[in-house]
Amino acid sequence: MRRWLMVVFWTAMLIRPASAHHIIGGYMYYDDAGSDGKGNHSYLVHLLLYRGCEPVDNNHADLDTFARITIYNNDNLGSFYMTLSVPLSKREYHSNQHVDPCIVNPPTPCYQIGYYNFTVTLPENNNGYTVVYQRCCRNDLIVNAYLPRDGATYYVELPGRNQGIIGDNSPRFDREEAILICANGKFTYDYSAIDPDKDSLSYSFATAYDGASSGDVAPAVASAPPYTPLPYVAPYSAAFPMGSQVSIDPKTGIISGIAPPAGTYVICVRVNEYRNGKLIGYIFKDFHLDVTDCHRVVTASIPSAYNKCQSFTISFTNNSTTGRIYLWDFGDGDTSTAYAPTHTYADTGTYLVKLKVDPGSACGDSATSLARVYPVLKPRFSFSGQCTSALTQFTDQSISTSGTINYWRWDFGTGDTSSLANPQYQFTQARTWPVVLTVGNDKGCMNSDTQQVLIYQAPPISLTPDTDLCYRDTIALPAGTLTSGSFSWTPAYNLLNPYSSAPLSYARKDTTYYVRFTDLNGCWNVDSIRVRVRDSIHVQAAPDTTICTGDPVTLSAVSDGRYVFTWEIPPGKTVAYQQDTSYVPAASSPFVIHAQLQSCTAADTMQVRLVNYPLHIPFRTFSICYGDAAELSTANAVYYAWNPASSVDQPNQPLTLAHPTDTTLYVVSKIDTQGCPKPTFDSIQVNVIPPVKVFAGNDTLITLGESFMLHGTSNVPGQFTWSPADGLNDPHIPNPIASGTRDITYTLTVATPEGCYGVDSIHIRYLEGPAIYVPTAFTPNGDGHNDVLRPFPVGIVKLDYFRVYNRWGELVFQTSQYLQGWDGTYKGKPADAGGYVWVVKGEDERGRTILKKGVAVLIR
Incomplete structure (x- = not known):
């Protein structure tokens, strides 16, 4: 969807009593209040100040209770006359607006007007008086002027005998309303004024004025005229404060065009008052324009004219809202519903083109344009003279087959223009300038041609670098230029054709030749070239070198001049034409460099020996x-x-x-x-x-006459071997079954295919059983021997409990975990030495209960 811009008049000017927003516009006008017959005349002067409806706070100041007015006498070059302190007499609030109902979510503008009215009686003089009010500060968000700036100046000039007409009533703006305008869309606003005396009025955009400062926001005495214009930012200016697409009708005061991008704009409209064709006075209103995004449901937008007149066929540009219904009327009876149609007219003429978008819809829109069909208008031009010291002649070569060309506008790219058909223009800076010629004919056709015009300080000359010459030869000295002209070479010593662009020199000693080039417009330039004469030349190749077979060799040489060089491998194999190069030789050989300057020659040799790399052994x-x-x-x-x-x-x-x-x-x-x-x-x-880690198992007790399965493990795969093999069913598996009658230690060895191995052992005791054995004493001193009192079950498959009691019958330890025991502590402290009663209960393989009791001595 197309984006639009809201424009609300009376928007955001900053005034800073304490650097706060304040006035958003203002102007002054006057009414005649009569004469006293003694050479004094009275005027009722009105100052209107506009303010937004924001609450008063640190950033938004209220209207001043009193306005400080200064009056200057214009007869004495603006000398100070008097000051006045004028009270605020009335305040009005306005929220009226003309809002297109087809704009989505339009904001509601609001502003207030402060009226300051006062009567002043002044002696009649020749040039009248300037009544001025100044206030700080302007909005720092303004986009069409350089900011931050200070404040604003509003003034009006009261008439004198020679300046205006004493007793006149000035014009005044009589419309107080806000309107809503969307960016890139058409708008029209009636900004006309009235004049009580029925004098003729004309309108124009004019400069706004700077004034006051943040250090003195409301000066008691305003500065004297003339006042400082507000500096505008390109492409905006006082004449085009909203850009080139917005203008004001000088007769009606109606502002219209295409709204600019988002931002706040300073606008100033001046109304000139004429009586009997003579300018007798003027007023101006300075205001700020707030530009905000808004959106219209449907917009019809096409160029105001299709007037390039290139052929009978026109491709119509359409900038309207997309995705809608379109109805084109080409003005010759044909229509189209395409978004951007192409139409061919049968005859020449000026046709009124109409476009309706969403015709019949309440929010539809329409636009009109003129299609001028008078082919063919072809703009083109030529130019001559391209230096800053002379005029450049521009010649119009445009063609118009259906009308007479009667309009020319040349834009030289410097900001200067011309309306002549064949102007002359002198550029002051050497560079390439984009020159635009716009031509129009009496049929209303208009088209443009752009060319890049190179302007130089002096006509450039291109020469070859300083050169060498063999003493018995001749050499050409070519000179190149960008334009036509004449050449002159000096000195004439041993020089053929000294007035050509490429003379021939057969100098026999070192000579510097100068060439002067003059173009067809008299611009000239001088350049030079030095010819060094050689009776012999010299070249020296780099020292002999040894390189590895298959590597490139760097071929380099030094010489005493810029010659033609050739490297070769004798006899006659050319390998390069550069003084320095690289080459991969296939065998040891000499390399010869030849240097040539016309018929003078020189040569030198570089020997390159190839040596193989050391013999490589495979991975x-x-x-x-x-x-x-x-x-x-x-x-x-x-x-x-x-x-x-x-x-x-x-x-x-x-x-x-x-x-x-x-x-x-x-x-x-x-x-x-x-x-x-x-x-x-x-x-x-x-x-x-990796290290072979082997685990043969924990030492264990086995009931005499029972079998036991060993469980050997290793961290790597390998060959398992148990030794001795006594009592084992298979000594070469990880888990053989042991059946013995005597205590034995088995050693497990695990060997990898690479021959790495690890070893571990397990000790097996055979005891009568089933039974549970408990030591008679233990020494919990941390030496790793007999530190824990634990039961040793033989043929027991389940341990119900193991309990230890002190001599007072207190339970100091109990467990049902296999091979767990008491460490000799009680309630976190070492238990006393002495005897302790233990009770152990378990179950054998046949389900029989084994219960044993005894005493163990804790030794410390």
């Missing part, structure tokens, strides 16, 4: 057990460097030991003494087998 890999050393070996070099060196015993030897703790890639750099300056790299990867 190898092997594995070692964790903690073992790896043997690293290489050969075919003199200098070695193993990396990483931190785990290598002798990192600079071809044979050494490495001690990696994890899989590691070792790379050795090898350099020999044959002349190849670059190393060869061999690599060996050593895979380190």
Whole structure:
């Protein structure tokens, strides 16, 4: 959807009693109050100040209770005459507006007017009086003027005998209303004034004025005229405060056009008063325009005219709201419902084009335009003279086949323009200027042509750099320019065709030649070229070198001039045409550089020897057990460097030991003494087998005559071996069954395929059972031996409880967990030494209950 802009008149001017928003516009006018017959005349002067409806706070000041007015006598170059303090006589609130009902969610503008009226009697004079009011500060959000600025100045000039007409009543603006206008949309606002004397009025946009400051927001004495114009920001100006698409009708005061982008704009309208064709006075109103986004449901927008007159066929531009119903009337009886149609007219003429968007809808919109069909108007021009010291002649070469060209506008890109058909213009700055020619004919056609015009300080000349010449030869000295003209070369010493753009020199000594070029407009420039004469030339190749086979060699040479160079491998194989280059030779060979300056020549030789890289040994890999050393070996070099060196015993030897703790890639750099300056790299990867961790199981008690399954584990796959094999059903599996009659220790060995292994053992005791054994004493001193009193069950499958009591019968410990025991503490403190009663209860494999009691001694 198209975005629009709200424009509410009487918007946001800042006044800062304490740097606060205040006035949003104002103006002054006067009424005649008669003469006293003694040379004095009275006027009723009116000051109107406009303020928004915001509440009074630190940012929004109220209207002043008194306005400080200053009067200057214009007969004495604006000399001070008097001051007045005028009270606020009336305040009005206005919220009336003309709002298009098809605008979505329109805001409601509100403003108030403060009236300050006073009568002043002044001696009649020749040039009248200036009555002025100044106030700070303007809105710092203004977009069409440079800010932050200070305040505003409102004034009116009372007439004198030579300036105006004594007894006149000034014009005044009689419309007090706010309107709503949307950006990029058409708007019309009646900003006309009335004159009590029925004098003729004309309207124009004019400059607004600066005044007052934040240091003195309401000066007791306003400054004297003339007043400082407000500086506008391009592309805005006092004449176009809302841009080039908004204008004011000089006869009616109606402001119309296309609204500008969002922001606050300073607008000033001046009304000139004429009587019998003579200007007798003027007033102006300075106000700010608040520009806010708003949205209209449907908008019809097309250019005001299609007048390029390029052919009978016109492609109509449409800037209207998209996605709607469109009805075009081309003015010749044909219509279209396309969004942007193309139409071919049968004959020349000016046609009224109408576009309706959503015709029949309450919120539909329409627009009109003129289509001028008078083909063909082709604008074009030529120019001559391109230097800043002379005039540039522009010649119109436009063609109009259906009418007579009667309008020319030249825009030279500098801000200057011309309305002549074939103007001359002098540019003061050397650069490329975009020159635009707009032409129009008596049929209303108008079209433009743009060309980039290069202007130079002096006509540029391009010469070759200073050059060398063989003493028995001739050389051309070419000069290039951007335009036509004449050449003159000096001195004439050994020079052929000195008035051409490329003379021939056969100098026999060093000579500097000067060329003067003059273009067709008399602009000229001088440049020079030095010819150095050589009776011999010299070139020296780089020293002989040795490189590695397959590498490029840098071919370079030094010489005493800029010559034609050729590198070759004898006999006659050319490899390069540059003084410095690189080349990959296939074999050791000489390289000859030839230097040539016309018929003078020189040569030198550079010998390049190729040496193979040290012999490379293919990549190898092997594995070692964790903690073992790896043997690293290489050969075919003199200098070695193993990396990483931190785990290598002798990192600079071809044979050494490495001690990696994890899989590691070792790379050795090898350099020999044959002349190849670059190393060869061999690599060996050593895979380190992690430590083999073996667990044979916890030492255990077995009932005599019972079998027991061992449970061996390892962190790596490998071969399991139990020893001795006595009493085992299979000594080469992880979980063999042991059946014995005597205490024994089994050792488990697990070996990996690489030969790494780990060892652990388990001790098995065979006891009569089923039974539960409890030691008779224990020593909880933390030495790791007999620190805990625990039961040792034999043939017991379930432990119901193990309980310990002190000599007073207090329970100091109990558990039902297998092989858990008492650590000799009670209630978090070491228990006393002495005897303690224990009770243990369990169940054997046949379900029989085993209950035993006894005494154990705690020894400290």
